[in-house]
Amino acid sequence: MNLEKLRPAEQLCRVMSRIYDAKLTTVSGGNLSLRDDAGNVWVTPSGGDKGRYQPSEMLRIGSDGQVENGGKPSVETGIHRSLLADRPEFKAVVHAHPAGLVAISLLRQLPELRLLPQVAAAVKEICLAAYGCPGSEELRENVAREFCNKSDVRAAILENHGAFVASEEGLQHAFGIFQDLDFSIRLQAKAHYFSGQAPRRISQEQLERYQQAEQPVWQVLASEETESVSLGERDVQEQMIDFCNRAYARGLFTQNIGVISVRLEENSFLITASGADNGELTPEEIVKVQGQKVQGSRRPSKSASLHQKIYQENPHINAIIMAAPEHAMVFAVTQAEYDLKTIPECYIVLREKIRKFPFGATIEQQEELAAYFKNQSPVAMVENDCCICTGASLFNAFDKLEVLEFSSQAVITARMLPGTLQPITEEQVEEIKNRFNIV
Incomplete structure (x- = not known):
C-alpha cells in the first residue's frame, strides 16, 4: 500500500x-x-x-x-x-x-x-x-x-x-x-x-555486482490478454495477502524484505511487485507473470526470473517464499551449519539438509538453484541474502518458513543455556523416515 x-x-x-x-x-x-x-x-x-x-x-x-x-x-x-x-x-x-x-x-x-x-x-x-x-x-x-x-x-x-x-x-x-x-x-x-566471531559481510565488489545485475526486460501483456481477473486468480491474490500479513505480523517479513509467488498455470504465476509494502500488501502490488510478459504497470520483484526458473524446472512446486527471518539468518551470515536433526517436525518438514548458496546466487546461479529443489531439501539458504522456501501450496511453503525459523530460534536459545545440545540420532532419523515415508 x-x-x-x-x-x-x-x-x-x-x-x-x-x-x-x-x-x-x-x-x-x-x-x-x-x-x-x-x-x-x-x-x-x-x-x-x-x-x-x-x-x-x-x-x-x-x-x-x-x-x-x-x-x-x-x-x-x-x-x-x-x-x-x-x-x-x-x-x-x-x-x-x-x-x-x-x-x-x-x-x-x-x-x-x-x-x-x-x-x-x-x-x-x-x-x-x-x-x-x-x-x-x-x-x-x-x-x-x-x-x-x-x-x-x-x-x-x-x-x-x-x-x-x-x-x-x-x-x-x-x-x-x-x-x-x-x-x-x-x-x-x-x-x-x-x-563467537563477527558475522560474514558482503564485500563492495559483491554488492556492486548484485546491484548492477541486469534484469529481464518484461513486456506488458496486451489489453486483450488482461480483460478480466479470474475468480481463481482473485482467490490466489487473497491467499498471498493473507500469508504476507501473517509473515509480517510474525516478524518473518519486514516492510521491504520478503517475496511471495504462487503458480497459476504451467507458464504463469503471481508474484509480489518490486517495492511492494509487505506491511499492508494490496492486490495492486501483486503482478502476474506470463512467459516474458507482465500484467499492468508494476514491475515484478527483482527475483521474478529466479521464481520462473524454479517453477519451470520443478512441476511439483506451486509456491515460493523468499524471506530473511531473524534466527534462521544467523546461519546465513555465519559459518555455522543448520542441523535438521533437532526435533522430529524439523526433519519431517525440511528433510535431509539445507544447502547454503553464496551471496549473489539468486542472480548468478539461478539454474543451479532451480535444479537443487528437484530432489533435495525444499529449502535453501543464500548467504547474507535470504532463505528460499518452496512448497506444493502456499500454505505448505509458509509452514516450511515457520518451522525453519522456530527451529533456528530453539537451537540459538539452547546455546544460551547450560548443557550440550543433543540432536536426534541416526536410528531415530531412520524411524522418522519409515513412519512418514520419507525417501
Whole structure:
C-alpha cells in the first residue's frame, strides 16, 4: 500500500502504529515528522498512546514555527525541523528506541551495514551523534551536525538513546529503512553471540555486482490478454495477502524484505511487485507473470526470473517464499551449519539438509538453484541474502518458513543455556523416515 496517498496526519498515525506493533518502541516513545507539499511540517504530539494515535492529534507547524492546530509538539520536534530545513531533499524523519538500535547506541558504536543488501543499499552512511539530554538544544545541535557533515547520511545513532532516520522519498520509506536497520543490528548481535566471531559481510565488489545485475526486460501483456481477473486468480491474490500479513505480523517479513509467488498455470504465476509494502500488501502490488510478459504497470520483484526458473524446472512446486527471518539468518551470515536433526517436525518438514548458496546466487546461479529443489531439501539458504522456501501450496511453503525459523530460534536459545545440545540420532532419523515415508 502506498501510504503517501493518505493525508499527512493519517500517514503519521499509520506509521507510528506500525512502529509500535512491530515492537520497535514503547507506548510512550518515539516521534515522527513529514513535510507536506505546501512546506508545512507535520509532527506527532508530546505524549499520547503511540499505538493508538488519531489523525486529529497530529500537529502542523507553519514556516514561521507556529503550531497551527493546537497541542504540544514532541520534545524532539527541534531535531525534526532542523533535519528537514538543513537537508531540503528530506521529506520525512523517524525517531524511536527499538532494542537493536538502542543496544548499539549503548556501546557507542556504529552497526555493520553490509550484512544484508537492502540495508547496504539504503544506508550508505551512518553516523554517531554525541549524547545530549532529550529535548535539549545540545542534542539538536549534535544530531543536526552529523547530518550536515556528510551528504550521504540518512541515519544517525544517538549515544544511549536510539536513532534518527530520514528519507527523501517519504515517511513510509524512512520507516522501511529504520525497521531493516534495527533488524540487521539484532541479526549482527545474535550471529556474533552464536558463532563467537563477527558475522560474514558482503564485500563492495559483491554488492556492486548484485546491484548492477541486469534484469529481464518484461513486456506488458496486451489489453486483450488482461480483460478480466479470474475468480481463481482473485482467490490466489487473497491467499498471498493473507500469508504476507501473517509473515509480517510474525516478524518473518519486514516492510521491504520478503517475496511471495504462487503458480497459476504451467507458464504463469503471481508474484509480489518490486517495492511492494509487505506491511499492508494490496492486490495492486501483486503482478502476474506470463512467459516474458507482465500484467499492468508494476514491475515484478527483482527475483521474478529466479521464481520462473524454479517453477519451470520443478512441476511439483506451486509456491515460493523468499524471506530473511531473524534466527534462521544467523546461519546465513555465519559459518555455522543448520542441523535438521533437532526435533522430529524439523526433519519431517525440511528433510535431509539445507544447502547454503553464496551471496549473489539468486542472480548468478539461478539454474543451479532451480535444479537443487528437484530432489533435495525444499529449502535453501543464500548467504547474507535470504532463505528460499518452496512448497506444493502456499500454505505448505509458509509452514516450511515457520518451522525453519522456530527451529533456528530453539537451537540459538539452547546455546544460551547450560548443557550440550543433543540432536536426534541416526536410528531415530531412520524411524522418522519409515513412519512418514520419507525417501
